[in-house]
Amino acid sequence: QKEVEQDPGPLSVPEGAIVSLNCTYSNSAFQYFMWYRQYSRKGPELLMYTYSSGNKEDGRFTAQVDKSSKYISLFIRDSQPSDSATYLCARWTSNTGKLIFGQGTTLQVKP
Amino acid sequence: DGGITQSPKYLFRKEGQNVTLSCEQNLNHDAMYWYRQDPGQGLRLIYYSQIVNDFQKGDIAEGYSVSREKKESFPLTVTSAQKNPTAFYLCASTRGGGTGTGELFFGEGSRLTVL
Numbered sequence: 001q002k003e004v005e006q007d008p009g010p011l012s013v014p015e016g017a018i019v020s021l022n023c024t025y026s027n028s029a030f031q032y033f034m035w036y037r038q039y040s041r042k043g044p045e046l047l048m049y050t051y052s053s054g055n056k057e058d059g060r061f062t063a064q065v066d067k068s069s070k071y072i073s074l075f076i077r078d079s080q081p082s083d084s085a086t087y088l089c090a091r092w093t094s095n096t097g098k099l100i101f102g103q104g105t106t107l108q109v110k111p
Numbered sequence: 112d113g114g115i116t117q118s119p120k121y122l123f124r125k126e127g128q129n130v131t132l133s134c135e136q137n138l139n140h141d142a143m144y145w146y147r148q149d150p151g152q153g154l155r156l157i158y159y160s161q162i163v164n165d166f167q168k169g170d171i172a173e174g175y176s177v178s179r180e181k182k183e184s185f186p187l188t189v190t191s192a193q194k195n196p197t198a199f200y201l202c203a204s205t206r207g208g209g210t211g212t213g214e215l216f217f218g219e220g221s222r223l224t225v226l
Contacts, residue, residue: 006153008151032212032213034213034214041220042219042220043115043201043203043217043218043219043220044154044201044215044217045217046214046215049212049213049214088153088154090213091213092212092213094212094213097142097159097161098156098159098169099144099156099203099213099215100156100170101146101153101154101155102153103151103152103153104153104154
């Protein structure tokens with residue numbers, strides 16, 4: 001079983017839709033969960049991170065971690081064409097200094 | 112401007128040849144990483160280094176080698192032993208390998224094609 005699993009999509013939504021991106025993880029160790037965004041032919045950039053459990057909101061983006069089900073979610077409200085990118089969830093374990101990524105979900109927001 | 116510079120951006124190589132990808136950072140970060148990205152597979156960790164003169168294998172280290180002689184540099188060599196080297200390679204760094212929050216800063220990537 002992979003440490004972080006993510007549905008690669010692709011996912012296509014109309015502009016203004018609410019987008020839900022999801023990952024599952026297998027290791028319950030103390031850790032941070034991250035969401036990175038990657039535009040085509042570019043390096044990923046950090047979008048948000050959450051600490052072990054709970055919600056975090058930043059503008060149109062909300063990151064959520066459910067420890068009981070080992071589920072990580074990213075919600076995008078009022079999606080825009082500029083949100084079209086690949087979204088990668090990742091798990092950071094501080095005692096090893098490793099960042100492990102899911103497969104990434106490709107999102108297209110159509111005008 | 113601080114950042115991570117990868118070179119070359121595009122590289123073509125014949126089968127059986129070794130090739131070295133450069134990664135330089137001026138962010139004064141301790142930890143550096145190499146990932147490989149293939150379509151539909153996300154980023155897979157090749158090697159990482161938390162301090163100068165020390166590095167660890169990631170999940171797919173076979174056929175690759177690295178060195179970390181300077182804090183700002185972490186070159187990756189793709190050897191002829193790597194069976195499927197055509198991929199997009201990403202270098203990243205972060206402030207403190209074991210104490211940070213996983214905020215990695217990435218370069219623009221190097222796309223290697225084996226002919």
